[in-house]
Amino acid sequence: MxxxxxxxxxxxxxxxxxxxxxxxxxxxxxxxxxxxxxxxxxxxxxxxxxxxxxxxxxxxxxxxxxxxxxxFIDAHVHYPQTAMIASWGKRLIDWLNTYTFPEEARFNDSTYARKIAARYFDLALGHGTTTSVSYATSHPESVDAYFEEAKRRGLRAFTGKTCMDRNAPDSLRDTPERAYTDSKRLLETWHGVDRLGYVITPRFSPTSTPEQLDALGALWAEHPDCLMQTHLSEQSEEIAWVKDLYPDATDYLDTYEAHGLVGARGLYGHAIHLTPREKDRLQEVGAGLVHCPTSNTFIGSGVFDMAGLKQMGQRIGLATDTGGGSSFSMLRTMAAAYELGQLNGGALHPSQLLWLATCGSAQVLHADHQIGxxxxxxxxxxxxxxxxxxxxxxxxxxxxxxxxxxxxxxxxxxxxxxxxxxxxxxxxxxxxxxxxxxxxx
Missing domain, CATH: 2.30.40.10 (Urease, subunit C, domain 1)
Known part of the structure; x- marks a missing residue:
């Protein structure tokens, strides 16, 4: 520099x-x-x-x-959902099908992807967010657009191709082979360029077959310096769906661990309804949990146990989760974390809130030697x-x-x-x- x-x-x-x-x-x-x-x-x-x-x-x-x-460091965001933020009235699964998937299908158009990437970074920087960890879509063009815009602005930024090979529209589905080859090519193109980092990204267990999760676990094993991001235990209906899709799994976390997708550089968004075993295992490997409070209230997911998880020694970052989250502002996100803490019987001190939005998020990204x-x-x-x-x-x-x-x-x-x-x-x-x-x- x-x-x-x-x-x-x-x-x-x-x-x-x-x-x-x-x-x-x-x-x-x-x-x-x-x-x-x-x-x-x-x-x-x-x-x-x-x-x-x-x-x-x-x-x-x-x-x-x-x-x-x-x-501020936003540790979990969906930049392709920028244009559909604050969409009314759905629970998670219906919300994905009604709003998210149709919007994400537009990102096969590189011109549109570049337009939204520029808009997202304008909005994020306008709210004081200097680093974002984003999901892209299943289209490689969406990854290129995000990284190109972040590179142009000199930002430290992270993203990855969102991999899905079932329970999604045809326009968004790939295959285990394409998930691996696209992700590997994008990783080799962008990871470590300037201030950019690639993130291996299975959306969540319901939209990936075991074969796809195996392929992404293998890619992570080949590139262990990369982050891996996914969703975990966000809503009760989602957890029941995972149980139906993976009947032999011990719990939701096991659907990832069985395929090599649990580790210290893993980022697990939401993590609201964790079992005791899941909590112990996440703490044991030093994984990163990402609290998304405006999303949790907007979609009605539940109350994250900040006090209990921090007392265990869990690594926790903070995120807007736009567009499931209802604001691009990390200030608003801190306010929502405070309000949820109050509902859970513990008022977070302002020093703790600002720490979560900076040092805490930097730690879960393993970037606290660089930023935060x-x-x-x-x-x-x-x-x-x-x-x-x-x-x-x-x-x-x-x-x-x-x-x-x-x-x-x-x-x-x-x-x-x-x-x-x-x-x-x-x-x-x-x-x-x-x-x-x-x-x-």
Whole structure:
């Protein structure tokens, strides 16, 4: 990475540990008058502004009371569902058949795929999301479109061809052989290029035969440095369907494990209705669970057990799950996680919510040595939050007592108006780079 030297001043938030595993006030470091030095696309220093000298030739940006922190990481998204977000009134299986599959069938058109990829990244960046892990469709064109757009913007981004060979329309089905060969070719084309990572992607057990899961498990064994993503135990009807389709499986997780698709680099979206055995096995292998709270409420899936799973030592990230999720905003996603935590008897502290959306997601991606924190040596993907972005928020923080009391209203009531600036690999995004209202599509 190359680039100019910048010094950003404002309030800063840096984590030295997991606020679920230790007292939040011991691992969330706040500087009310802090600074971040960026050199060659990396964070060179973080600390009190008065202690950090300005390197010769550096550009200085003073954000005042705005909060400078790591950019948000959305660990589970379906970019092809961008245009159909907030579709009314269905449970998961009917929702897929009514809305999702017809929209995804359009992605055999590379022009359409590129249009939606550009729109998705505009919206994501506009909400402060600097890294996304997306499902594509079964069309290789959809993978190419996503990676091409992410590469053009200099983003760290992940995706993979979504593989399905049953219980889906003919226009979206492939075969075990095509799932393997397409995925391998795309992996060899894109994985490790610039800041891009390929993700082996069986949609979920109901839309893959055992033969297809075997093929993808074999591909993962050949490329163990790749991530693998799928869905797990999202809704009760889905779990019953899996039991009918895989009658010999011990449980839902076993439908993946029997085919080599359970491991530390596995990302398992939703994971709401887990059995004790599934929880133990996921924790044992160090797998990543991805909490998708707006989706879980919008589609009526259930309440994720954040407190219980974190107490076990599970690795957990946070995600919008657009378009099953009802917002592109990780702020709204944090608010929904808080609300579901309350329903489950545990109020998440704002330090925990912000950690999930940054460090937590980076950990499940095995990318915490690159992104997800305001730490020296990490890539300078940053978001700057205006903590008084609306009249409602501003009047609330006028009464705030302390830092967290002033941040929490933005988590609960903030939207894209709270995104003061976004920095990607040490380069400030122009407003038109992440504001869809500035473009005509």
């Amino acid at each position: 190359t680039g100019k030297t910048h010094v950003l001043r404002g309030q800063t938030l840096q984590y030295t540990g997991d606020p679920f595993a230790q007292p939040w006030d011991s691992c969330a470091q706040i500087e009310r008058r802090g600074a971040v030095v960026i050199e060659n696309g990396l964070i060179a220093a973080v600390g009190p502004a008065e202690d950090l000298s300005v390197p010769p030739g550096a550009t200085v940006t003073d954000y005042g009371d705005d909060l400078i922190m790591a950019g 924190n305001l730490s020296k040596g990490l890539e300078a993907d940053l978001v700057v939050l205006n903590l008084s972005s609306t009249a409602a928020i501003a009047q609330r923080i006028a009464e705030a007592e302390g830092f967290w009391d002033s941040v929490f209203p933005t988590i609960m009531m903030g939207d894209d108006r709270a995104i003061r600036d976004v920095w990607i690999a040490g380069n400030r995004c122009d407003q038109q780079d992440f504001d869809p209202s500035s473009k005509t599509q």
